[in-house]
Amino acid sequence: MVAAGSKCRTCRGPAIIDLPRHNANFCAEHFMELCRRQVTKAIEKFAMLTPEDRILVAVSGGKDSLAVWDLLIDLGYQADGLYIGLGIGEYSDVSGEYAKAFAAERGLHLVTIDLRDEYGFDVPTASRATRRVPCSACGTSKRHLFDKAALDGGYTVLVTGHNLDDEAAVLFGNTLRWDVEYLARQLPVLPARHGFPKKVKPLVRLTERETAAWCIVRGIDYLVDECPMAEGNKHLAYKAALNAIEQESPGSKASFYLNFLDNMAPLLAGTTAAATDTLQECRSCGAPTTGDLCAFCRVAEKSRAHEPVPVELVLGKGRGRR
Amino acid sequence: MKVLLRNPKREVEVEGRHTVNSLLARLELPRESHLVICNGTLVPGDASLTDDDVVEIRPVTSGGA
Numbered sequence: 001m002v003a004a005g006s007k008c009r010t011c012r013g014p015a016i017i018d019l020p021r022h023n024a025n026f027c028a029e030h031f032m033e034l035c036r037r038q039v040t041k042a043i044e045k046f047a048m049l050t051p052e053d054r055i056l057v058a059v060s061g062g063k064d065s066l067a068v069w070d071l072l073i074d075l076g077y078q079a080d081g082l083y084i085g086l087g088i089g090e091y092s093d094v095s096g097e098y099a100k101a102f103a104a105e106r107g108l109h110l111v112t113i114d115l116r117d118e119y120g121f122d123v124p125t126a127s128r129a130t131r132r133v134p135c136s137a138c139g140t141s142k143r144h145l146f147d148k149a150a151l152d153g154g155y156t157v158l159v160t161g162h163n164l165d166d167e168a169a170v171l172f173g174n175t176l177r178w179d180v181e182y183l184a185r186q187l188p189v190l191p192a193r194h195g196f197p198k199k200v201k202p203l204v205r206l207t208e209r210e211t212a213a214w215c216i217v218r219g220i221d222y223l224v225d226e227c228p229m230a231e232g233n234k235h236l237a238y239k240a241a242l243n244a245i246e247q248e249s250p251g252s253k254a255s256f257y258l259n260f261l262d263n264m265a266p267l268l269a270g271t272t273a274a275a276t277d278t279l280q281e282c283r284s285c286g287a288p289t290t291g292d293l294c295a296f297c298r299v300a301e302k303s304r305a306h307e308p309v310p311v312e313l314v315l316g317k318g319r320g321r322r
Numbered sequence: 323m324k325v326l327l328r329n330p331k332r333e334v335e336v337e338g339r340h341t342v343n344s345l346l347a348r349l350e351l352p353r354e355s356h357l358v359i360c361n362g363t364l365v366p367g368d369a370s371l372t373d374d375d376v377v378e379i380r381p382v383t384s385g386g387a
Contacts, residue, residue, distance in 0.1 A: 240383075
């Protein structure tokens with residue numbers, strides 16, 4: 001390789017990454033400094049965390065969740081991890097190994113839950129039993145188990161690895177539908193309320209290219225392979241559309257999402273209040289719900305009654321929904 | 323030069339001299355959703371690659387919401 005001509009904006013040493021949205025290049029040291037600064041800015045601006053918080057990080061074995069766990073530890077917070085085995089064949093087996101290795105190498109505590117062992121079903125079976133795309137059953141299960149683990153464990157905050165691309169893509173989808181209720185809830189901090197822990201997203205100022213680069217620079221071994229069941233989902237299509245815009249106009253994704261938080265979210269505040277006031281306890285698990293059974297228990301009830309479905313039978317089910 | 327691609331994992335042979343940016347363009351891969359690792363190190367878009375380099379193009383897009 002012939003050394004690149006681009007120089008670090010901070011020290012003028014050889015750059016390892018170009019970030020068009022910042023119109024700058026960075027060496028490894030100053031790239032990490034940028035990441036720490038962006039995460040700190042998000043934490044402080046949105047009052048996400050305090051040094052006294054007991055933090056639980058939802059960990060998948062992928063780049064974002066391992067990056068946010070690593071960044072929080074690096075910034076001096078105390079945080080445990082939570083891994084949920086979703087039963088997505090070899091993908092889940094391997095992702096669990098990455099999460100466990102990350103924790104073991106750093107002496108961190110990782111809570112593990114296995115959906116099949118503890119609740120009698122897995123995501124491929126749930127997808128087939130509920131006749132929904134796999135990401136729907138997966139999201140419902142993860143949200144429920146994240147909340148439950150955080151509350152049961154006495155944690156004050158649940159951290160997820162959602163990054164700027166994730167949030168911009170969700171915002172794009174909600175905007176395409178002008179779904180005001182979802183738009184009003186799309187915040188980097190959701191406060192604790194009865195039956196729900198406080199939830200925060202410290203990576204909302206970092207793109208996924210930056211979180212992946214953080215992992216590479218820090219020597220974090222993460223699962224690069226994409227979930228086989230995510231192929232063809234709308235979220236990926238929205239990300240591709242936003243990246244096409246970003247390529248032509250660097251900084252567009254950050255403007256779209258961060259200016260939404262500054263300019264639009266305050267106007268929508270309170271829109272969801274009526275809905276949350278009407279929550280009651282799920283008759284099966286006690287979690288807050290608008291109906292008799294919560295969404296997770298409805299999925300679990302149908303899925304446990306269904307014979308186990310191997311992941312291969314539901315692969316690519318999201319195709320055609322773009 | 324041999325280039326490792328992911329999702330699915332495979333190796334392709336690319337002829338000619340390339341910078342990181344021209345390699346991504348040749349393979350029609352968007353820069354915003356990929357990183358390039360050369361001999362174990364991240365490299366920026368204007369880095370020149372040679373036949374002896376071990377090059378990996380790593381996608382960074384996750385599908386979950």
